[in-house]
Amino acid sequence: MLKNKTMRLKILFLCLGCTLAGLLLQTYLFQTTSSELIYNQAKSDSYRSMENMQDDIYTFIKSIENGLIDIYNEKEFIMDLRSGMESSTLQNRYYRTAYDIATENFQTSDGVVSLYIYDKSHRIISTYRRAVTPKHNYPTDIYDPLFNDNAEKVKEYVDSDETQMLISSYYNVYREKNIVRFVLKVYNSVNIHSKIGYVVCDVDSKILKKIMRKYTSEDEIFIWLQPFNDRPVLAAGNIMDSDSNVYEQICDQIQKGNQEFENIQEKNKVFFSVYQDKYNLGAYTLIPRDLLNRNQKILNENLILITLIMLAVVSISFYFVSRLLSRPLEEMTKTVKRIQGGETQLRMENLRNDEVGELGKSFNNMLDQIEKLIADEYENKMSLNYARYQALQAQINPHFLYNTLDTMGSIAEIQGCIQVSNLCQSLAGLFRYSLDMKNPLSTVSGELVHLKNYIYVMNVRMQNQVEYEFHIDDNVLQDTLPRISIQPLVENALNHGLKNQKGKKKVIISAGIRDDDLLISVEDNGIGMSDEKIRELFSEDPGEKQKNRSIGIFNIHKRMQYLYGESYGVKIKSEPEKGTVVFLEIPRKKQGENQNACKKL
Template sequence: MQTDLSNFIHTIRGEMLTIYSEQDLIAAMRDAAEKDTDMKDYYWRSWYFARKRFTKEDQLLAMYLYDTKDHLISSYRYNSVTYPKDIYKAEYDDNSDRVYDYVHGDRTDLMISGYHNSVAKKDIVRFVLKLHNYDADRNALGYLVCDINSAAFTSIMAKYVDVEQVCLWLQPLNDRVIAMTGEASESQRRIQKQLAKVVQSHYKSGELGQEYDGNYLIQVSQENYNLEAFVLVSQSLLTATQKTLIRTLLIIMGAMILAIMVIVLFVSQWMTKPVEEMSSTITRIKDGETQLRVQPVGWSQELTTLGTEFNEMLDRMQVMAQEELQHKMLVERTEYKMLQAQINPHFLYNTLDTMSGIANAQNCPMVSGMCHSLSAIFRYSLNMTDELSTVQNEMAHVRNYLYVMDVRNGSTIAYDYQIDSDTLADQMPRICIQPVVENALTHGLRNVRRKDKKLLIRSEHVNENLVITVQDNGAGMDAESMNRLLDQNDMKRVESGISIGILNVNARLKRLFGEKYGLHIESTAGEGTTVTITVPAVSTENSGGMENV
């Protein structure tokens, strides 16, 4: 309420100050004050000024402009019958003596007073503004009086008084009441009249008590203006209001607590929803839906990172599972093919041994040796009791194979064996060297027309690895393309049986020992090929060897 009242008073004061924009009028008042000139030509100026500067909401009822000698210069009256032509010549008490005392006193602030117009039957709020020169001396030019309908104030005050047993009024210090509202009881009206007389008679702000016959008095000064607001409230109403206020506060607190709980629940669900979705997805993946992936979205960077890393882990696991399945299928197919080859192996072994004995008895050592070597080759190839063998056994197998090939094709190749004795007991998968040697004979040396065909087989330790080298001086090959196939390690190509030679050997070595092991090829067209087999150096004492030929 204070703000609304202060704004309204400030608006009226601002509109009154705009009289300084009437420059010709101010100049004439200055001349009249200094030279006592006549101001009759400005009699209607108040009427024009009121119409131009004030609005309907201001409820301006009358305006009077006086010079320094209290002579009326101009006036405006909403109704010329009910409002005096001159406040100093009114037929009833219009409280003009207060205006006179203010104008001829030392006060420079805006004066607020009031009176009751018995003709119009209205309470009037009177504003008085002294007019001065805007120079160093600030000489007086006169003063402006504006009478405002008290209803403009009571309409503002009524918005804040909507209960019974409340009396609210405005009263300038040492002056009469200018506005009052509220549904006051008889006792409150009596108390209000008594208090209003006290305020009107040499009262200073804050001198009144607080309790009067079961009523509580609240008084508030209006800043910047000589005006006080008084509220007389029944103590029973205050008590009821206090209870209502407490109840309202409790309801508000309860609503706030409920709202906070809802917000906390919502935030909690929002924060835990990504975790719950991730947990649900993990459960479904565990139940067999391995193609699912979590949504790496959450309220924190950590959840997003966790989801992303989890998806990457699933991808890696799926790749590893597929590789493991491929390896398993390769082993199963290899075993199946080996089982197919094991058609009554003992019958085959015994037959070859018998042929060897007959050939030896018939003085045919070449046939006897060939049968013996073939028997040893079949025994070694079809022995599935252990996937791993030794360098010594592998070399015995290679020697038997080369003997058979020499008998078939004639001995046209010079063999050089550089086998380090420290490597003989090292473990390596079965049938790894022979396919490489076979590849050298078939693709490297067979169709080469040269008399110095050579094949070197070397075994040595390099750092912690066993390195076996098979080198020929044959036709050579496209080493770059072949190494690319070895690095790709295409299991489908191996499983399909397209290659049962060096690609098969490379696939088995990588499956057993890891990707950094296997075969590597170096070759120069027309000069030969070098195939390097690299496996971890693991020594074992294995007395079960094959017979050398």
């Protein structure tokens, strides 16, 4: 009994000594290294905040770009602009086009204050200015010499080969604030390398400043946005007079296209930058070092308190634990050593019905599974190597196939076979999209491109017997969904709904929002189906007549339920001789928000 107590006391004193030594060592190391660690962590948090801010800014810029791209829907205007019509004639015909684009594609919350349309020779065609007053005044032409609105950057961009949308700014003396400027080139739809004009959209900087304020909770943090090779767009936060020279020096280097500002280090300031992946708009910040180190003193005080509490808790805990565990643990240790010595068939015996006993049972089960795993290891390695080989082999043939289709399309185009060329290009697009296994998720926009390639191929096969109609809400174009989810629904309508239909054949494809969900429908005016046939389509064990039919619908339905839950998937509304509507409903997710779905895929 005395020996057991001595063992328990040894365990207790040893644990207490190790704990105390560890806490004292941790305190010492924390005092000597915490400053830099806290600083680096705070800097990392600030950098991540900047990245999140850039994500929100990217979303806003993308919405502006989507609105400007709508100019291509003005087909008559694009045709006249492409034909080289006199600017005076274009001005007379399309003086309201800028107004229509600004009012139809942008909300008041987007902050669009003016919009201009120019031909490729920088002649104004149409102008929109919102609520012009003496205080809210904007140029009727950005090249008006009375306004110093940084228009030379626009001309420099338009005359260059740059294809990304330009982001610039100018200072409006009437508003006494910076105005953010977006410029999008308009290309010839026949020859995308030939520009025929451009659109200039000026936006109130308060929209971007609102986003910036969301990520700058401290007034001491100074942050600004500035495109490379251009003036700053706007800034948020306060900057001390002593730091103004640093700010001006960095801005000057960015405007000149230099990157030497990356090496600027101030004694009491931290500088770093975050860039957009697509658009030329960097975010820069100056943060006081004292702000990043503010929590160090609080952590030091808490560490002392935690040390005292830990000593008390460890003392009590180890005392009771040592009493319960010392003897059975000694027996288990001896058994483990014998197993380590080579007695692999040995198992723990005389186990009690407590936690230590459960540990021994689990250890015995682990040894049994280890023996089985060792036996299966070689076979698993061989299977893995074979699977890798098969994956590499699978990448070769599809690439050869759609590259061959591209070559055939180019030859057909050279020889004047336009339809064959277009058919090859559509087929190549179908293969590329279908065989891209690296990206299991796509967007509604990407699905529609894939669908239109499929429709073109089917129109060639069916000699344009089917009429297609699209009703797509622009707000869902960037919503994500599993790849190849829409095209099988249209294929089902062609193969089953319209195949035996006489007379006019029509398919309507719609996409929109319902109760914060993405709702896609495919409607046909075909022969329809009965309720019994609809139930057979969703049966996991279809009858003999239904085998190998409408597999696409069943497959899509099961995929959606697996990814998003039983409440989502495919629904069918149909009556014999009255057509069919197939609905696909899933939760709305933007790009980057489907991480769980990607893991399942």
